[in-house]
Amino acid sequence: MAGNTFQLEVTVGSRVGLHARPAAAVAGAAAEAAQRGVGIRIAKPGADPVDAASILGLMSLGAKHGDQVVLSTDADDAEQAEREVRQLAELVARDLDAPDAETAAKQEPAQP
Numbered sequence: 001m002a003g004n005t006f007q008l009e010v011t012v013g014s015r016v017g018l019h020a021r022p023a024a025a026v027a028g029a030a031a032e033a034a035q036r037g038v039g040i041r042i043a044k045p046g047a048d049p050v051d052a053a054s055i056l057g058l059m060s061l062g063a064k065h066g067d068q069v070v071l072s073t074d075a076d077d078a079e080q081a082e083r084e085v086r087q088l089a090e091l092v093a094r095d096l097d098a099p100d101a102e103t104a105a106k107q108e109p110a111q112p
Contacts, residue, residue, distance in 0.1 A: 007072035022096035
C-alpha cells in the first residue's frame with residue numbers, strides 16, 4: 001500500500017561517485033531501511049529511479065562526485081520515511097572512499 005511520498009535531493013560526496021565501495025555501502029543501508037518497511041529509490045533529476053538497495057542499479061545511474069541525485073520513498077509512516085531517507089542522504093553526501101569512511105559507516109548505529 002502506497003503511503004506518503006517523501007523525497008530529498010542530495011549531492012554525491014564520494015570521489016568516485018556511486019561506484020564500487022560507495023554503491024555497496026549505500027545499497028546496504030537502503031536494504032536495511034527496506035527491512036524496516038521503507039523502500040528507497042534513487043535517481044538523477046529527470047531520470048527513472050532505481051532501487052537504492054541494488055548495487056547494480058546504483059552503478060547504472062552513472063552518478064559522479066558532485067552530481068545531484070533524488071532519494072524518494074512512499075512509506076506508510078511519514079516520520080519513519082523521512083528519517084530513513086535523510087539517513088541515506090547523509091551517507092550519499094559523504095566521501096565513502098575516504099580512508100576512515102568505511103570504519104565510520106560501520107560504527108554508526110542503525111535507527112529503528
